[in-house]
Amino acid sequence: MKAMILAAGLGNRMRPLTLYKPKPLLEVGGKPLIVWHIEKLKQIGVTEIVINSAWLADVLIGALGDGSQFGVNIRWTREAEGLETAGGIINALPLLGNEPFILVNGDVWTTMDFAPLLKIELAENLAHLVLVQNPEQHPQGDFTLAEGKAYTFEQSVTGENLTFSGVSVIDPKMFEGLEAGKRPLAPLLKAAMLEKKVAASKLSGLWVDVGTPERLIALDLAIREGKST
Numbered sequence: 001m002k003a004m005i006l007a008a009g010l011g012n013r014m015r016p017l018t019l020y021k022p023k024p025l026l027e028v029g030g031k032p033l034i035v036w037h038i039e040k041l042k043q044i045g046v047t048e049i050v051i052n053s054a055w056l057a058d059v060l061i062g063a064l065g066d067g068s069q070f071g072v073n074i075r076w077t078r079e080a081e082g083l084e085t086a087g088g089i090i091n092a093l094p095l096l097g098n099e100p101f102i103l104v105n106g107d108v109w110t111t112m113d114f115a116p117l118l119k120i121e122l123a124e125n126l127a128h129l130v131l132v133q134n135p136e137q138h139p140q141g142d143f144t145l146a147e148g149k150a151y152t153f154e155q156s157v158t159g160e161n162l163t164f165s166g167v168s169v170i171d172p173k174m175f176e177g178l179e180a181g182k183r184p185l186a187p188l189l190k191a192a193m194l195e196k197k198v199a200a201s202k203l204s205g206l207w208v209d210v211g212t213p214e215r216l217i218a219l220d221l222a223i224r225e226g227k228s229t
Contacts (some may be wrong), residue, residue: 001118002096003046004089005037006166007106008054008082013211018072024106025063026216029092029223032063033210034106044115044159046102049074050095052088054079085185090175098172105166116136117169120199126174126192127201131162132207138163143193150200152190165203214215 011023018026024034034051041049049072051121053060057078077092089096090122102117112130129150134141143150146159153161175187188218192198208219 001046001099002048002050003041003098003104004050004052004092004101005034005106006052006088006105007060007087008052008057008079008088008154009033009107010055010082011107014213014216016214018055020056020059022053025060026210028210028216030198031053033109034064035107037063037104037106038067038072038074041102041104042072042115046114048056048075049073050077050092051106052079052083052092054082059219060086081182083180083182086183087181087190088180089185090178090180090183091135091172092155093172096172097146100169100171103168103170103227103229107166108207109164109210110165110167110203110207112165112167112203112207113181113205114167116176117167120169122169122171122199124197125199126171126197127189128169128201130167130203131164131200132165133177133204133206134161134163135209137209137211145202148199148201149196150189150193150198155193160202161204165207166209172186185217207209 007024011018014023025032061076075095101121131145141161142158142164144157146157151157155227210216
């Protein structure tokens with residue numbers, strides 16, 4: 001199984017920290033955010049990793065290289081300008097192939113065990129999303145989890161409203177017939193949910209959306225003080 005880490009964002013909310021360093025290279029616990037993901041993937045035997053790049057791409061690629069320092073094989077895609085989530089995935093499909101792959105946002109941090117992702121059978125589903133308890137900054141959540149499926153709020157399904165963690169398993173079939181270009185992932189997920197083709201589960205473990213300098217500092221301190229396990 002292959003994995004893709006999304007790492008092409010501008011990191012505007014993290015400025016000035018991201019003026020000269022891409023957001024995935026910002027460190028918590030003495031380690032870049034993206035390296036935590038790479039090491040977790042390596043631990044479960046996923047060594048073929050695709051990473052997209054745009055903002056400060058040379059800095060990011062220069063730091064991680066071909067992945068050999070981590071025992072993995074990293075293949076890169078470059079985006080002249082950020083293509084957003086789905087656009088970045090479509091651009092990387094030639095490297096990802098035709099089988100379902102693990103997708104991870106480069107700007108989140110979690111203690112989640114990635115191993116169960118390897119056992120996910122999508123069957124008729126186009127995606128399996130890992131959802132989390134709504135964080136303080138996003139109290140309404142993104143989707144509703146009910147009986148192992150994710151639904152949009154518009155579907156008015158009784159269940160638990162949760163936030164998308166940025167960790168998922170995606171079937172390339174979701175992007176069939178779509179042209180390359182700038183395109184977000186959320187509308188594609190919602191369209192699939194309307195057809196009941198998105199499975200979901202609730203994360204077991206800690207999770208942080210490292211979206212602001214304040215959250216970055218707080219997470220770094222928690223890890224160093226041993227409060228993040």
